[in-house]
Amino acid sequence: MLRLVGIASPEKRVHDYPFQMSGGMRQRVMVAMALSCQPKLLIADEPTTALDVTIQAQILRLILETREKVGSAIMLITHDLGVVAEVCERVVVMYSGKVLEVAYVNDLFNHPAHPYTQGLLQAIPRLDDTRDRLSIIPGSIPNPANLPEGCRFHPRCQYAEERCQTEQPPLVSPKPSQWVSCWRVVGEKGVDSDVIAATAVKAPLNV
Numbered sequence: 001m002l003r004l005v006g007i008a009s010p011e012k013r014v015h016d017y018p019f020q021m022s023g024g025m026r027q028r029v030m031v032a033m034a035l036s037c038q039p040k041l042l043i044a045d046e047p048t049t050a051l052d053v054t055i056q057a058q059i060l061r062l063i064l065e066t067r068e069k070v071g072s073a074i075m076l077i078t079h080d081l082g083v084v085a086e087v088c089e090r091v092v093v094m095y096s097g098k099v100l101e102v103a104y105v106n107d108l109f110n111h112p113a114h115p116y117t118q119g120l121l122q123a124i125p126r127l128d129d130t131r132d133r134l135s136i137i138p139g140s141i142p143n144p145a146n147l148p149e150g151c152r153f154h155p156r157c158q159y160a161e162e163r164c165q166t167e168q169p170p171l172v173s174p175k176p177s178q179w180v181s182c183w184r185v186v187g188e189k190g191v192d193s194d195v196i197a198a199t200a201v202k203a204p205l206n207v
């Protein structure tokens, strides 16, 4: 497995202590350990956090290559949208423990439907950006011990209306393969209450 993840001289390195390896090598060893049982599903929680961009790219490439070799599915948990764009096929956007949007990666980046997803994407700096200041999402995430009623994003949402403060929006599908939890989307698409109930029951990952 050490050879598979690109560790040079694995016969010698297998006897090394962690402090004798670089950060990138330790991450590779961690990936090798995780894949050694050939899991059907690998859950990688922030696998590239605290790595410099060069090592980060190596680890991501390694995970993708190993996925092909071992045949595992990968659930990647990250706050880095650049990593999401590079690696993921399907994306679940979560906020304070709630699923806000589910979409294929191209749909999510090209047509984000939830105000939180839109805010995250607008906050990314771009080379062709002509703005003087980057966009931000005002406010901060709520205290988990004191979550807001209704839509958990409503204290920070520029589109919040009255029922957002009291009723939690269901996860509905405004178009095939995209799921959104937002009253505004429900209103725009004119989804009636029967359709909401039906789609909310069938919705994937409706936690």
Ligand code: SF4
Pocket (backbone or CB within 6 Å): 114, 115, 116, 151, 152, 153, 154, 155, 157, 158, 159, 160, 161, 164, 169, 181, 182, 183, 184, 185
């Ligand atoms: S449900 Fe309301 S508060 Fe929540 S994201 Fe949609 S518009 Fe904003």
